[in-house]
């Protein structure tokens with residue numbers, strides 16, 4: 001017992017040291033924040049974050065600890081140091097002072113993802129202006145007076161617009177002679193295919209990307225950004241790729257025609273499963289708190305994910321189902337899997353149930 005107490009005392013001492021060091025780190029980050037404010041530099045430095053996280057992974061390996069543990073600690077430290085440095089306030093002061101590489105026009109800049117992109121491009125040193133029919137009262141970015149003004153000014157155009165309007169905007173942009181590369185970010189590509197095809201025919205330089213995260217993301221490490229090739233390879237794909245390579249995000253290259261099939265599994269089915277689960281819980285008639293009070297491990301994990309899904313943007317989530325041409329197939333697959341499970345349980349066919357579980361386990365083990 002004495003041994004156990006001694007070990008626990010040593011752990012408490014180490015915990016105290018971790019917290020003291022964290023406080024020292026935060027103090028230093030606060031000073032970095034002040035320096036940035038004084039010198040009009042943006043708070044977030046994606047390049048520095050990438051270096052830190054790469055180094056952490058290596059140091060963790062050398063020290064014999066799980067790189068994932070070390071990286072998650074470091075990501076949290078960075079996240080809170082960024083919050084501490086008051087990103088919004090200091091970036092406001094930094095506006096216009098950082099060396100602008102490109103003049104970036106954000107069409108649909110008032111949306112949450114538009115604002116995220118505005119921060120992102122500003123943090124990379126670009127000069128950002130917004131165009132949107134509805135203007136935010138609280139944003140530090142300028143709105144261009146008209147789309148024509150914006151297009152004349154822009155050296156790069158970002159479309160952060162809902163899927164269906166993105167297609168219309170692309171078709172409209174095809175009627176104007178625009179030299180600046182256009183980056184579009186829609187969650188599905190088939191709804192904008194007619195726009196992309198016409199852009200290709202009329203010589204517009206469009207790069208299709210898809211950031212696989214929402215606008216509340218602060219740290220790009222571990223996040224995926226898909227960059228698509230096609231219909232014809234745009235000259236600017238390499239430029240866009242190089243831009244994101246400066247960050248700690250993972251870059252995935254994918255042919256355009258593959259994108260929506262992957263999204264039907266990576267987004268559509270994951271959303272659908274969680275929405276169905278939420279609906280099942282909601283219709284149980286038992287208050288959520290009562291269920292949570294008796295939660296087991298799987299419930300706690302599952303509900304963590306399900307909650308994230310149900311609080312998401314309802315229109316976007318509807319469109320991700322409705323506009324994916326493969327959603328029908330997804331429903332069929334869900335139905336047949338429910339059927340299979342139902343039969344195995346109702347007809348007491350243990351071997352079918354176990355076989356299905358085994359097949360899934362083998363599928364996940366492949367990696």
Ligand SMILES: O=C(O)C(=O)C[C@]1(C(=O)O)C=C[C@@H](O)C=C1
Pocket residue numbers: 029032033043044045046048049052077078079081082
């Ligand atoms: O090095 C900086 O510029 C910092 O502000 C420190 C720090 C960090 O916490 O390590 C925080 C924010 C930046 O995005 C990168 C790194």
